[in-house]
Amino acid sequence: xxxxxxxxxxxxxxxxxxxxxxxxxxxxxxxxxxxxxxxxxxxxxxxxxxxxxxxxxxxxxxxxxxxxxxxxxxxxxxxxxxxxxxxxxxxxxxxxxxxxxxxxxxxxxxxxxxxxxxxxxxxxxxxxxxxxxxxxxxxxxxxxxxxxxxxxxxxxxxxxxxxxxxxxxxxxxxxxxxxxxxxxxxxxxxxxxxxxxxxxxxxxxxxxxxxxxxxxxxxxxxxxxxxxxxxxxxxxxxxxxxxxxxxxxxxxxxxxxxxxxxxxxxxxxxxxxxxxxxxxxxxxxxxxxxxxxxxxxxxxxxxxxxxxxxxxxxxxxxxxxxxxxxxxxxxxxxxxxxxxxxxxxxx
Amino acid sequence: xxxxxxxxxxxxxxxxxxxxxxxxxxxxxxxxxxxxxxxxxxxxxxxxxxxxxxxxxxxxxxxxxxxxxxxxxxxxxxxxxxxxxxxxxxxxxxxxxxxxxxxxxxxxxxxxxxxxxxxxxxxxxxxxxxxxxxxxxxxxxxxxxxxxxxxxxxxxxxxxxxxxxxxxxxxxxxxxxxxxxxxxxxxxxxxxxxxxxxxxxxxxxxxxxxxxxxxxxxxxxxxxxxxxxxxxxxxxxxxxxxxxxxxxxxxxxxxxxxxxxxxxxxxxxxxxxxxxxxxxxxxxxxxxxxx
Amino acid sequence: xxxxxxxxxxxxxxxxxxxxxxxxxxxxxxxxxxxxxxxxxxxxxxxxxxxxxxxxxxxxxxxxxxxxxxxxxxxxxxxxxxxxxxxxxxxxxxxxxxxxxxxxxxxxxxxxxxxxxxxxxxxxxxxxxxxxxxxxxxxxxxxxxxxxxxxxxxxxxxxxxxxxxxxxxxxxxxxxxxxxxxxxxxxxxxxxxxxxxxxxxxxxxxxxxxxxxxxxxxxxxxxxxxxxxxxxxxxxxxxxxxxx
Numbered sequence: 001x002x003x004x005x006x007x008x009x010x011x012x013x014x015x016x017x018x019x020x021x022x023x024x025x026x027x028x029x030x031x032x033x034x035x036x037x038x039x040x041x042x043x044x045x046x047x048x049x050x051x052x053x054x055x056x057x058x059x060x061x062x063x064x065x066x067x068x069x070x071x072x073x074x075x076x077x078x079x080x081x082x083x084x085x086x087x088x089x090x091x092x093x094x095x096x097x098x099x100x101x102x103x104x105x106x107x108x109x110x111x112x113x114x115x116x117x118x119x120x121x122x123x124x125x126x127x128x129x130x131x132x133x134x135x136x137x138x139x140x141x142x143x144x145x146x147x148x149x150x151x152x153x154x155x156x157x158x159x160x161x162x163x164x165x166x167x168x169x170x171x172x173x174x175x176x177x178x179x180x181x182x183x184x185x186x187x188x189x190x191x192x193x194x195x196x197x198x199x200x201x202x203x204x205x206x207x208x209x210x211x212x213x214x215x216x217x218x219x220x221x222x223x224x225x226x227x228x229x230x231x232x233x234x235x236x237x238x239x240x241x242x243x244x245x246x247x248x249x250x251x252x253x254x255x256x257x258x259x260x261x262x263x264x265x266x267x268x269x270x271x272x273x274x275x276x277x278x279x280x281x282x283x284x285x286x287x288x289x290x291x292x293x294x295x296x297x298x299x300x301x302x303x304x305x306x307x308x309x310x311x312x313x314x315x316x317x318x319x320x321x322x323x324x325x326x327x328x329x330x331x332x333x334x335x336x337x338x339x340x341x342x343x344x345x346x347x
Numbered sequence: 348x349x350x351x352x353x354x355x356x357x358x359x360x361x362x363x364x365x366x367x368x369x370x371x372x373x374x375x376x377x378x379x380x381x382x383x384x385x386x387x388x389x390x391x392x393x394x395x396x397x398x399x400x401x402x403x404x405x406x407x408x409x410x411x412x413x414x415x416x417x418x419x420x421x422x423x424x425x426x427x428x429x430x431x432x433x434x435x436x437x438x439x440x441x442x443x444x445x446x447x448x449x450x451x452x453x454x455x456x457x458x459x460x461x462x463x464x465x466x467x468x469x470x471x472x473x474x475x476x477x478x479x480x481x482x483x484x485x486x487x488x489x490x491x492x493x494x495x496x497x498x499x500x501x502x503x504x505x506x507x508x509x510x511x512x513x514x515x516x517x518x519x520x521x522x523x524x525x526x527x528x529x530x531x532x533x534x535x536x537x538x539x540x541x542x543x544x545x546x547x548x549x550x551x552x553x554x555x556x557x558x559x560x561x562x563x564x565x566x567x568x569x570x571x572x573x574x575x576x577x578x579x580x581x582x583x584x585x586x587x588x589x590x591x592x593x594x595x596x597x598x599x600x601x602x603x604x605x606x607x608x609x610x611x612x613x614x615x616x617x618x619x620x621x622x623x624x625x626x627x628x629x630x631x632x633x634x635x636x637x638x
Numbered sequence: 639x640x641x642x643x644x645x646x647x648x649x650x651x652x653x654x655x656x657x658x659x660x661x662x663x664x665x666x667x668x669x670x671x672x673x674x675x676x677x678x679x680x681x682x683x684x685x686x687x688x689x690x691x692x693x694x695x696x697x698x699x700x701x702x703x704x705x706x707x708x709x710x711x712x713x714x715x716x717x718x719x720x721x722x723x724x725x726x727x728x729x730x731x732x733x734x735x736x737x738x739x740x741x742x743x744x745x746x747x748x749x750x751x752x753x754x755x756x757x758x759x760x761x762x763x764x765x766x767x768x769x770x771x772x773x774x775x776x777x778x779x780x781x782x783x784x785x786x787x788x789x790x791x792x793x794x795x796x797x798x799x800x801x802x803x804x805x806x807x808x809x810x811x812x813x814x815x816x817x818x819x820x821x822x823x824x825x826x827x828x829x830x831x832x833x834x835x836x837x838x839x840x841x842x843x844x845x846x847x848x849x850x851x852x853x854x855x856x857x858x859x860x861x862x863x864x865x866x867x868x869x870x871x872x873x874x875x876x877x878x879x880x881x882x
Contacts, residue, residue: 014747021749079441126625133384134624137579141617144572148614204740204750207729211737214726221686223712223741223793263568267448274445307456310449317446322439336730336771342441344384 036191043183053179055296057251060186063288064193065244066272068237070281071197073273075206075233077213077340078132082139083269084260086116086238088146090245091255095163096156098249105169105250109243116242120235127230133344147261162256169250182251189247190285193240197281209233210338271313277325278342279333286326351483356601358484364597365494368501369552370570371577371589373545379521379584380541383433387447388574389567390454391546394420395553396562397458399470409471413554420546429542451567459564470557493555500548501590508586508638517541518638521584576620581631588632639664639829640797645694647684654680656853657694662797667823667830669844669861673873676850678833679721682799685831686718687711698797713743717795721802723782725774731785732757732770735792742793760788763825764818780811784818791822798822800832804839812836816843841865849873
């Protein structure tokens with residue numbers, strides 16, 4: 001069936017007539033392993049401060065939401081103004097199924113993936129029918145339509161208060177241990193999404209998608225099935241975002257659409273992508289941590305934080321180099337790497 | 348009963364449609380001439396309401412407040428938006444959009460911080476008080492006046508674009524900037540003129556509707572949503588399309604309110620716009636030139 | 639190998655291609671010539687599936703390909719270059735050719751690195767191996783044309799459609815490019831349909847010529863025969879008494 005061979009510097013996997021190769025490069029693994037160890041060891045020092053732990057968990061979740069978003073935006077070269085649509089969809093699906101039908105968290109995960117897959121496939125024609133700007137506008141409007149829908153059927157969705165009391169994923173004895181467990185879950189999710197996104201963008205799919213971004217007609221002539229790639233790059237990140245919705249529901253155990261669906265949340269996600277550096281998926285992590293820490297720090301200066309927060313973000317955005325953001329300060333982008341020009345009005 | 352409902356729908360289509368004209372005119376203008384999707388358009392509404400209140404609070408009369416507020420608007424639009432953002436980031440569209448959104452967020456949160464909803468902001472801009480009955484429908488004079496002002500302002504803008512030399516230059520620029528540059532148009536000055544022109548209708552609109560639609564710091568986003576929907580439905584950047592779709596959206600809102608439940612008003616407009624964007628790409632008058 | 643029968647294409651009121659029929663045999667180089675606006679590029683686009691044929695049929699190796707999508711036509715074995723080079727601007731040269739290698743045909747047992755090796759072979763064939771890591775927007779015109787050729791060859795075509803491969807090249811570069819095309823034909827065994835305006839090149843290179851004017855075929859045959867046809871001379875030079 002699947003045969004695996006270890007050559008001198010690569011791992012070869014063969015399945016039927018397909019060959020996959022994983023080039024083993026230990027010298028490039030040192031930094032990611034060190035950072036991952038740091039993330040994993042970190043909570044043992046602060047397990048006495050649950051609010052910092054919650055904040056870092058939230059930062060991990062923000063990173064996990066923006067990693068598929070970056071994959072989608074860098075992949076398709078178009079702005080997606082509504083990643084939170086699938087967040088809300090996944091969250092409400094798991095919350096409702098858990099509360100009313102008693103599904104356990106595992107089954108709500110499967111249901112979330114299924115529902116997000118179906119709805120993303122239903123909406124995927126917009127990727128090839130709607131030209132550039134209209135695609136972005138449709139994605140802008142969808143979460144607001146969902147929000148309106150939850151207000152309309154507010155007896156089901158519980159309007160602004162939201163749904164409460166869903167089952168947790170895991171319930172250890174003490175509350176602090178729960179927080180630590182949730183932190184490790186969020187780190188695991190974030191690193192998993194990072195690995196998947198990075199492998200996709202540096203594989204033949206990423207290369208082909210880059211050629212579609214550059215010149216769609218020529219790519220079509222070179223044998224690329226353009227629509228298939230566009231649909232994949234729309235559906236797959238949407239499913240990943242839906243999984244985060246499921247995670248939020250079963251970790252924080254409350255879910256209100258009004259927190260995640262309106263424009264404020266979307267701007268935060270967009271800022272994380274911009275400031276973190278959209279040239280590379282790794283950039284989402286410093287971006288998310290930066291925004292979360294900034295929010296915490298500014299919260300202490302009182303109610304004026306609501307307008308100082310955008311001000312600080314504006315200054316940061318103007319100062320940082322375009323596209324490389326915070327991650328670019330750590331690791332300069334090689335000119336060889338593909339960096340798509342993001343055109344909102346892309347055809 | 349049915350007759351009363353039909354009358355109400357017709358009357359309110361005209362009233363709301365004309366007010367929506369004012370709201371969306373500036374947005375279509377910027378979309379059509381500068382080719383930029385100005386997500387910070389809501390700033391104009393917030394500044395109009397809270398800027399006037401700021402000057403009123405400082406003790407000035409209503410007319411000086413309005414004039415100072417317009418001056419403040421022009422300064423902010425030209426300095427912050429045009430020079431600060433649009434000119435620098437024209438090639439980097441994602442940063443441009445994010446920055447305009449952030450500026451809008453900053454301004455509306457600042458307004459919320461200085462004058463929260465409980466501060467009792469109200470603008471004494473009622474021209475005529477009271478209501479009257481047209482057939483079986485009760486209308487307030489202020490709303491009628493706002494609608495008439497809307498039609499008047501739109502009419503003067505159309506005259507400007509069709510009959511004057513500056514209007515001709517702006518129309519040419521909206522079709523091809525390069526060609527206009529080659530023919531000697533001062534593109535930068537025309538862009539500034541277009542931006543200043545786009546401030547006027549929303550400001551007038553905010554002043555007119557302040558008495559009967561409440562002012563709150565976050566009114567910018569809902570009004571901008573409406574402007575965006577109207578612009579998209581009519582074809583981005585096309586004034587004719589904006590005019591027609593203002594009345595269309597007014598009709599949709601009115602019929603849903605009177606024939607169904609008014610809760611669904613916004614949702615209905617969203618769904619119809621989604622459908623138009625998917626099936627007739629580009630809106631009603633796709634083509635993206637000003638007229 | 640390729641048979642075009644009664645192909646017609648109308649754009650609104652303008653008939654760009656009117657009832658054209660000819661056929662191409664294996665391992666030939668066919669030149670498609672004619673004055674501007676004769677419908678040559680339109681015919682090429684029809685062959686590639688970018689435009690839909692109004693009437694007529696196109697058969698490739700016995701199979702009907704009239705209504706296939708462009709990427710399916712590429713998989714069958716037809717590939718093209720462009721009149722104005724259209725590289726993948728922000729990708730490196732080798733990246734662009736690797737895309738063509740992976741997607742051109744269904745490849746078995748090929749990983750991304752293998753595709754990269756294959757692509758570098760094509761780049762070396764056209765002489766661009768030293769520039770494989772340069773972004774395509776930084777290449778000169780001659781290098782861009784060579785990149786186009788490498789990209790088209792990387793999809794392992796049986797029929798290669800060249801659209802004005804010599805436009806904008808000085809005589810030295812044109813000679814080099816012609817040599818490249820000939821060695822491509824020998825080494826990869828491709829049949830070539832070549833639209834060209836530079837008469838010297840096409841007279842040397844082509845086995846047969848097809849002449850179009852105003853969307854209709856006015857002559858077909860060996861280069862010398864075609865060039866002495868009165869109608870062809872009139873189409874190019876306007877009908878006055880002129881030397882050949």
